[in-house]
Amino acid sequence: MTNSPVSALRAAGLTVVRGGREVLRGVGFDIPRGSVTGLLGPSGCGKTTLMRAVVGVQVVAGGTVEVLGEPAGHPSLRSRIGYATQNPAVYADLTVAECLRYFAAVLGAPATDVARVLADVDLTARADQLVGSLSGGQRGRANLAVALLGSPDLLVLDEPTVGLDPVLRDDLWRLFHRLAAAGTTLLVSSHVMDEAARCDRLLLMREGLVLADDTPDGLRAATGQDDLEQAFLHLVRTTEAAA
């Protein structure tokens, strides 16, 4: 069964070499559809590279990644994945609405999508402002809005909540769960562990390896730790001791 209906993302032995260094060292995971999966780990552990491999823009040295039943990078996936990079990939010299209209046209998404995603990220009031004049947090939300265009089946979001105030952060997490309830699969990276509890599933990464692919409760049970940060530390220490 390669086309399991419940699997949104599946990887096995995924290896990526960048600049002569193994950034991903045989990573494997299996993520069900309609869930919010947190990709957590310290800066530089390979989260962004993993996400780039999933959306199909990363040259891969070995292993397989299967996305929505197709190999990653398959042309049919290009209108089904929403991807938001960590550094906002939006045109600074366009207004927010102009920028969204352009990406909507490229995706073939309906024109009404622009108003919807602006409301989703709470930027409706800034629609006619130049992206370059937005604050860092607003620009990040404009970047997220592009990923929401066309109602993709899979959302790959690299640190979408960095630099946001707690209220906005909460709003976004509610949005993520609303989307997941409607059947969207979300892969959301973060380097702060306090967001881990808000995820349905967790992928814990360290130095190019996935240490755990589990639910938060499963992780607590497996490590005997109530606090997810402590659970992560426990995993790191037992892995290092075993190595």
Add this chain to the structure above:
Amino acid sequence: MSAAITAATARRILTQLKHDPRTVVMLLLVPTLLMTLLRFVFNSEQLFSHTAPALLGVFPFVIMFLVASVTTLRERTTATLERLMTMPMGRFDLILGYAVAFGALAVAQVGIATTVSVLWLGLEVTGSVWTLLLIAVLDALLGMALGLLVSAFATSEFQAIQFMPLFVLPQFLLCGLLQPRENMGWLLNWLSDVMPLSYAVDALTQVTRSAEVDGTLVRNLVIVAACALLALVLGASTLRRRTP
């Protein structure tokens, strides 16, 4: 390939420029200002008419090279290219979008410079003014296509800017404007033969001096157009979906 995506891309690039009026004014008027300057440097309509046609091709070539290389480099370095490559955007959709947007600008730029040169600076065009415009626009597109291509080899805007003297000035020196090409040594003559700007300058000079559209003129036009197309195809091949 999708006409809708190409059109959306061209519109997006022109909208970006609309928010940058200073760039638009410079794009439209700098070649005209330079032509005016040239006219008074020569201080003779006859001498001006001798050199001006070639420069009507060279100025847009240089300017479009710079603008295109910096714009695409920005697209590469700000990750918008990577985002577009995850979307149903074909490489040629993007390249053609650029070609349409900058092509439209080139028509306006060359149109203004030619009008001013003919009406007020005393440029005499024996052949068709439309052919002159066509060649100048092809030159601008050639510059744009080369700019797109070399931006793939630049990792910073400093490098992109320096490609201008490297790729453009030798063509300018060897195109026959400063010294007739047949008077150059065999090596320089050969180099001049393989540089597309030489054919553009030959064609421009011919259009100003004679009304006849002969085989040589058509051949020169085809060479310039083919070089622009080749550079666009090579430029498209530098846009990679997967990067290391």
